[in-house]
Amino acid sequence: MTLDGDLTDQNIASAESEDYALSGEAGGEEIVGSADPFFVSKKAAAVFKHKLLKTYFPKFAGKTASTEADRRLAYVDTHAGRGSYEDGTSGSPLLVAQDVAGMQQLRRIDCYFIEARKSNYDHLHQILENAMPEGAVWSARHGKASDYIEDAVSFAGDAPLFMFIDPYGLGPTFDEVAGVLNRPRRGYGSKTEVLLNFIAMAFGRAGAYIRSPAPTRQQVTTLGHLDEVLGGGWWREVYLSADSVAAAVKEIAEGYAERIRANTGCGWTLVPVKDRAHKQPVYWLLHFTRHQDGIWEIREAAAQAAAAWRVHCNPPPQSDDNDLFPQEDPFPAEEAARQAGWIDAIERNARDLLSSRGRISLPTDAEALFGPATFGQAWKKHLRGALARLHQEGILAPRPLSQGLEKYQGHLVQP
Ligand SMILES: C[S@@+](CC[C@H](N)C(=O)[O-])C[C@H]1O[C@@H](n2cnc3c(N)ncnc32)[C@H](O)[C@@H]1O
The missing domain is CATH 3.40.50.150 (Vaccinia Virus protein VP39)
Structure with missing residues (x-):
């Protein structure tokens, strides 16, 4: 060339x-x-x-x-x-x-x-x-x-x-x-x-x-x-x-x-x-x-x-072995709280979708379920966690599984 x-x-x-x-x-x-x-x-x-x-x-x-x-x-x-x-x-x-x-x-x-x-x-x-x-x-x-x-x-x-x-x-x-x-x-x-x-x-x-x-x-x-x-x-x-x-x-x-x-x-x-x-x-x-x-x-x-x-962006704080009180790393707790908040937000979106439409269909609904607050932040684990809560509550069936979640089709279960 x-x-x-x-x-x-x-x-x-x-x-x-x-x-x-x-x-x-x-x-x-x-x-x-x-x-x-x-x-x-x-x-x-x-x-x-x-x-x-x-x-x-x-x-x-x-x-x-x-x-x-x-x-x-x-x-x-x-x-x-x-x-x-x-x-x-x-x-x-x-x-x-x-x-x-x-x-x-x-x-x-x-x-x-x-x-x-x-x-x-x-x-x-x-x-x-x-x-x-x-x-x-x-x-x-x-x-x-x-x-x-x-x-x-x-x-x-x-x-x-x-x-x-x-x-x-x-x-x-x-x-x-x-x-x-x-x-x-x-x-x-x-x-x-x-x-x-x-x-x-x-x-x-x-x-x-x-x-x-x-x-x-x-x-x-x-x-x-x-x-x-x-x-x-x-x-x-x-x-x-x-x-x-x-x-x-x-x-x-x-x-x-x-x-x-x-x-x-x-x-x-x-x-x-x-x-x-x-x-x-x-x-x-x-x-x-x-x-x-x-x-x-x-x-x-x-x-x-x-x-x-x-x-x-959040490396653990540097502390040397002689520190009497080593600094605690706040990141893991912050991250856990952040991720818990995502599951709550997705659950709210899922609840809204289920009550207005009577069903949830992935992947077409994925964007609506994540919503602007968690889109590109939360992932499958959080989505499944939120849907699992609705299933446990008895209003969504079948049970969402991690395997094949992207193809999940759920419907509202009437009490
Ligand atoms: C952002 S860096 C690439 C980084 C690389 N993709 C990575 O993720 O490791 C952009 C590179 O494009 C080269 N570059 C600039 N203009 C270019 C052009 N017209 N065609 C091809 N390469 C170009 C630069 O020399 C530079 O190495």
């Missing part, structure tokens, strides 16, 4: 400088002195996306390839990064390489990675050489995502495809994302999913350029790019009429997701990711799937990721 000679670190850095300026923090990960500051240490926000990927992707691999004759599927990482962080923690490529190895007896996970920055690409390649098991099929490309997305889709062929799009800034165009989701595939079902990192600050700041009385040439270019990424200029009106930048970004993310749905028929789930320092999300993870199980599992994975994120 001939590499684009212009893709030196310096050139990429300058092409990206606008993205950096937009995202302020690269996807919620602080910029501090390093060749690529993103990879110095794993900040809370990255803990979230990696836990989500680590939880969800094996489910996708397990389910989608189970009915493929060759048990093959493809993973594509369009903005792969260095593979691992300087503090040794795994980036998305290394996490997936572990899945390739761990599932090798059951699934053939072929991988395709794209990384534009040469120094990151070199590191990535080395990491993959070491981490990929013998016999694994993988390819790493040095270049821009847009130049390789089509090739990545050909690489997947007719296999199920999961694409992770994780840029610093605005990312691929609307047509590119829709094109992936609409790829033709021989075989049963579409089996094509995209997980997209929608960087809040990048969209928030770029959007602010429309208010500028005399935008610079660079800003005009960025605005044009934003139109391409979002699939038209519709977002400008949304931005100008919103009460705050955060509200605008949320509405734009939802508008984008809806437009992709209209174009592809994919359902979507939007997961807000905050970090300690920000009250508003620093990025949104946006997942597209055509399968009901995908919607169920991504919510479960988001809840697991949120739990991992809380643990990361």
Whole structure:
């Protein structure tokens, strides 16, 4: 493969400088002195996306390839990064390489990675050489995502495809994302999913350029790019009429997701990711799937990721052995109270649904049962706990079991 000679670190850095300026923090990960500051240490926000990927992707691999004759599927990482962080923690490529190895007896996970920055690409390649098991099929490309997305889709062929799009800034165009989701595939079902990192600050700041009385040439270019990424200029009106930048970004993310749905028929789930320092999300993870199980599992994975994120943000207090009164860790009790509150909230929603409709049908009712307070926070365990209370009370039958809960059909039992 001939590499684009212009893709030196310096050139990429300058092409990206606008993205950096937009995202302020690269996807919620602080910029501090390093060749690529993103990879110095794993900040809370990255803990979230990696836990989500680590939880969800094996489910996708397990389910989608189970009915493929060759048990093959493809993973594509369009903005792969260095593979691992300087503090040794795994980036998305290394996490997936572990899945390739761990599932090798059951699934053939072929991988395709794209990384534009040469120094990151070199590191990535080395990491993959070491981490990929013998016999694994993988390819790493040095270049821009847009130049390789089509090739990545050909690489997947007719296999199920999961694409992770994780840029610093605005990312691929609307047509590119829709094109992936609409790829033709021989075989049963579409089996094509995209997980997209929608960087809040990048969209928030770029959007602010429309208010500028005399935008610079660079800003005009960025605005044009934003139109391409979002699939038209519709977002400008949304931005100008919103009460705050955060509200605008949320509405734009939802508008984008809806437009992709209209174009592809994919359902979507939007997961807000905050970090300690920000009250508003620093990025949104946006997942597209055509399968009901995908919607169920991504919510479960988001809840697991949120739990991992809380643990990361609440390390136990440091006390040394000579402390007369070691500090107690308040986190476990807080967490238990939080989770108990979720079960109460879901129980209220379930009670309302049961009395108004006379039945509960999962997964179509899952979103209503979780409600905005616990959606993406609580998981299956809490849902089952809440439904079990109604069953014990004698108003819901049959008994909800953990196994197959996503298919549960319950009805009101009249006293
Ligand atoms: C947020 S980091 C990726 C992190 C990685 N996915 C992970 O989870 O470990 C974004 C990466 O995209 C690279 N990049 C920036 N613009 C790109 C482009 N147009 N195409 C491909 N990669 C790009 C950057 O050099 C950086 O390594």
